[in-house]
Amino acid sequence: MGVPPDPASGLTALLPEGAVLTDPDVLAAHSRDHASTCPAGVPACLVRARTTEQVSAVLRYAHEHRIPVVPQGARTGLSGGANAVDGAILLSLERMTAILGIDEENQIATVEPGVVNADFSRAVAGKGLFYPPDPASWEMSTLGGNVATNAGGLCCVKYGVTADWIRGLEVVLADGRVLRTGRPTAKGVAGYDLTRLFVGSEGTLGVVTKIVTALRPAAGAPQTAIAFFGDIGSACATVTDVMTGRLRPSMLELIDPIGLAEVSRERDYGFPPGTDTVLIAQSDSSAENTAVLGGFTAAAERNGGQALVADGPEEGKLFLAARRSVGLVLEKRGAMLSDDVCVPRTRLRELVAGVGELSRKFDVRIACTGHAGDGNMHPAIVFDAADPDETRRANEAFEAVMALGLDLGGTITGEHGVGALKANWLERELGPVGLDVHRSVKTTFDPRSILNPGKVLTRF
Amino acid sequence: MGVPPDPASGLTALLPEGAVLTDPDVLAAHSRDHASTCPAGVPACLVRARTTEQVSAVLRYAHEHRIPVVPQGARTGLSGGANAVDGAILLSLERMTAILGIDEENQIATVEPGVVNADFSRAVAGKGLFYPPDPASWEMSTLGGNVATNAGGLCCVKYGVTADWIRGLEVVLADGRVLRTGRPTAKGVAGYDLTRLFVGSEGTLGVVTKIVTALRPAAGAPQTAIAFFGDIGSACATVTDVMTGRLRPSMLELIDPIGLAEVSRERDYGFPPGTDTVLIAQSDSSAENTAVLGGFTAAAERNGGQALVADGPEEGKLFLAARRSVGLVLEKRGAMLSDDVCVPRTRLRELVAGVGELSRKFDVRIACTGHAGDGNMHPAIVFDAADPDETRRANEAFEAVMALGLDLGGTITGEHGVGALKANWLERELGPVGLDVHRSVKTTFDPRSILNPGKVLTRF
Structure with missing residues (x-):
């Protein structure tokens, strides 16, 4: 059984009008993620699925005809996981954008995979709740993509990664069958943990069409501190001291000497002379901020650094700006x-x-x-x-x-x-x-x- | 290929002296866990493994001869998961009791599966660290059994279940090959989450021979509060109020009217007249205890209950004694x-x-x-x-x-x-x-x- 000459026609007959695209420009635009150096193939078509049934129809067809399928969200990945392979059906979940329910009392939500992380985070914040996973791409990346890659982010250091916030999934299997994993309860040990098997499997085991997330009560406004070191060893010793303490920052980031030199060429951040390495910490719990950031500055000073706590959100943003700009500055180079x-x-x-x-x-x-x-x-x-x-x-x-x-x-x-x-x-x-x-x-x-x-x- | 008449002789030739037991009394004593009503078969022999290599030798032999293998820890399970099946090799991991390392700076430990939960918890407590999972059986049950069943406990409400504290495993596969899953790092997405697949799989996918756990800094001494309700609905409403708040108790237990009547027949706990349902809460963070237990008592009173905070550890133990005694009292009945x-x-x-x-x-x-x-x-x-x-x-x-x-x-x-x-x-x-x-x-x-x-x- 060979690959049929035109999966686009086969799928067009199965799906609503407009769901299957073959325009070469559209295909080219959807053929790679943000891993700029990673090769990408030439796909046969792009399918924009809107329902689980459509995803199932695509996979049944692809399975029958042995056609490769590349699931895609917003293609913000950094490892080529969403890159096209030759002759593939690009299966985009970007149009499955419904937030199906936010259950405030049980602190769970059910969403479709195309919901953008930031849209979801803002929707739950509107109800006084918090979905912690915050990859740098959060304004663009989808929850489906976050699940596929088990995305991390800045706040993992306190709240864990995407997998820690997923209670259950609806997954379309390779042959088109629909599997439901996990459960909405806080605990449960009935059977194997298939939810965790799919999280991080990068679309190689099934296509996620629904996601049940856990939520928690909203965190406080973050408070920020920064520490300057003359050598990287002192900064690393500070990291160990902070992380072995009882209180956990909600962020603990490092800029190394090369990164620091690059961002300082673009803008004068006013770092003290002799600064070689920078640590930036945040705390987001009003009851603990003083203790967490006090512990951070004390550890930095004990290890020979200079440290200060931002005197408000604006200064906090400035401290963080240097860290956030490293990627942008390097991309210019x-x-x-x-x-x-x-x-x-x-x-x-x-x-x-x-x-x-x-x-x-x-x-x-x-x-x-x-x-x-x-x-x-x-x-x-x-x-x-x-x-x-x-x-x-x-x-x-x-x-x-x-x-x-x-x-x-x-x-x-x-x-x-x-x-x-x-x-x-x-x-x-x-x-x-x-x-x-x-x-x-x-x-x-x-x-x-x-x-x-x-x-x-x-x-x- | 039929089952050979005597797996005990086959295994005796492969293993050190004394590792293979066939005494009928010993086998009977090892043929069931604490699920008293669950049927158990008659095993062929009991193997007490001391090393990964021995576990591997047993499984290679069993795989070759298609003999059932029932892995066992302390047999404190409540679902018959460790019960013998006819003709099986009972593979006990109870003698693999080494705590191989406690890494204080990275807050991880590596242990063998036969280590008793309480022994491990005390060993890490001696270093100012904390391994939260606390099944009721913790004084007897092994970490291998906890991993096999993904054991919970009283403190899950704040700290999650066993799976949340396992970083990686060494697992002997059915054919005797040795697999290592996971990693000692805080994060990692290289490949499928096989660690979580094995946790909770109750010995049906492989036999765990090493466990890498995460640890956290020691919690504070717990403080306890109790609330009395005239009806169960008010108690349940209190649970929802507490759990949707920002602060999390480290324990939140309920005794229903029937359980309460049973324990009150054995001992007068001095509960107020008309008490029908009891909630008991603990908090283990000195910085938060007042807020957590204050929130609990306020929620209870808002819902029509009466509540009080223990004035010390002794009174706290008394509050908890009623909850802990329910099982013992019922077993007498x-x-x-x-x-x-x-x-x-x-x-x-x-x-x-x-x-x-x-x-x-x-x-x-x-x-x-x-x-x-x-x-x-x-x-x-x-x-x-x-x-x-x-x-x-x-x-x-x-x-x-x-x-x-x-x-x-x-x-x-x-x-x-x-x-x-x-x-x-x-x-x-x-x-x-x-x-x-x-x-x-x-x-x-x-x-x-x-x-x-x-x-x-x-x-x-």
Whole structure:
């Protein structure tokens, strides 16, 4: 059984008018996510699904005809997980945007996968509730995409990742059957935890069509503090001191010397002379802010830094502006490979120092900012894509950063996902037995290998 | 290929002296857990494993010869999950009791599965750390058993269940291969979440031989409050008010009218006249205790109850004694079927009222105490096992309680597990697609159906 010449016609007959698109410009615009250096194929068509039944119809058809399907949300991913493969049906969930219910008393909500994180966060905030997961893309990325990649963010250090806030899912399986996982209750151990299996599986095991999230009461307005260090080791020691304390900041971010030099070239943030590394902390609990930020500034000073607490929300935003601008500033400098290693917190110093060495070894700029409280850093390799030798060195440095993360007892991806970008590296992290088990699970859920092929696993 | 006549001899040749036991008294003593009414088979032998390699040798042998293997910890489970099946190898992990490491700075620990929860909790407490999961069996049950059943407890209402504290596992697969899942880092999305798939799988997918747990800084000494109500509806309304507030108690337990009558027959707790239902709350954060317990007593009074905060740890223990004694008192009355339904918190009132109706309908006593803050109740059906008609009615009531839980949008098991006791009921909760997927997962991990057969799934 070969691939039929035109899945678009087959699907057009099954779906409402306008749901199947083949315009080459539209397809090109939907063929890749934000992983700019990751290859993408040429898809056969784009389907904009509006209902579970339509998703089911697409998968039944694709399963029958063995056509690859690439599920997509807002394509803000950073690992090529939503990138097209040749001949694929791009299955967009972006039009499934209903917030189906917010249950204030049980503190749960049911949403469709195309709901944008920020829209949802604002809707629950309007009811005095809080959905914590806050990936940097939250103004654009969809909850379905957040679930597919198990997205993290700034507030993970206090509130955990997306998976920690998902109670249950509706998932269309590869053959079009509709599975419901989990339950709306606070606890439950009836059967295997399929919810967690789908969260973070990057569209390779099924397509999520409904999401039941947990919520919590609204947090307080965040208060911010900043600390300046003359060396990165003192900053890392401060991170350990803060994180082993009883009170948890709602954010704990680090800017390394290279990142700091880059942002300081754009704007004078007024950092004290001799500042080499910066930590920024927030607390969002009015009862604890004084204790949390007091603990942070005391730890910074004990480790030789200078620290101050913002005297209001405006100054707090300014402290955070430097951290937020690193990515934008680097993007101006050239092409960028964004890495995402996560190490045990106590190895943070070795990670940042090691990245600095790799920067020198491969002669490319690597800024190493990130979620220091979780040991999850985003070494960003900036290079001139027009220079083949520099591009080669950048790619080698990108791989060397992952090797360093693994050597330090960490992982190749803390929150961005494996996608197409790191599928070759997953084998190294999992080892042969782990990889075999992954392949078995993939084959169990997707026996014809139609779901997002080439992502997460290269072969199965 | 038939079952060889004597797995004990085969295994004796592979394992150290004394590891394989066949004494009928020893086997009988190891043939069942605490689910007293659940049937158990006659095993072929008991293996006391001390190393991963020994577990691997047992499973390789069992896989080759297609012999059922029943993994066991301390056999304190309540669903027959550790009960023998005919001809099985009972594979005890109780002798794997090493705490392999407590990493204070990264707040993680690595332990063997036979470590008793209380021993581990005390070991980490000695370092100023805290492992929250606290099933009622914590003085006896092992961490391996806690992982196998995804054990809950009193403090879930604030700290979550066992799964929330497991970072990674070493698991021996059905064919003897050794798999490592997860990672020691705070975050990580490389590959599928196999850790969560094994947690709560009750020994049907693999045998856990090492556990990496997360830890947190020690909590404060708990402070306790109690509230007395003239009707259960007011108590349930108080639960909703407390749980939708910003501050979370570390415990929120309910004693229903039948349970209250039973414990009051044994001892006068001095509850005010007209008390029908009792709530007991704790808080374990010195910074928040006043606010949490103040919120609790205010909510109770707003809903027509009377409330008081214990004036010290001794009075706090007394408040809790009534709750803790319910089970012991009921066990004196006769045989007991302990149920474990969990419903959305707002359905708690209907659950408790419905259980009262079932008690009348089936003419059996059913006390309905439990973890009200999570909507997870333990209706306990007391009956005379020597009376066949009462036994029949008790069993019917047991099933009717699960049906009620499902009708209220809940689950048949909040924390005890499916085991052998509820395997027939799992199908009803999962539905046909969910059941099919469960069977596929089971077959993927255990193609010869040797791992704890008849538990969780009846057929696969």
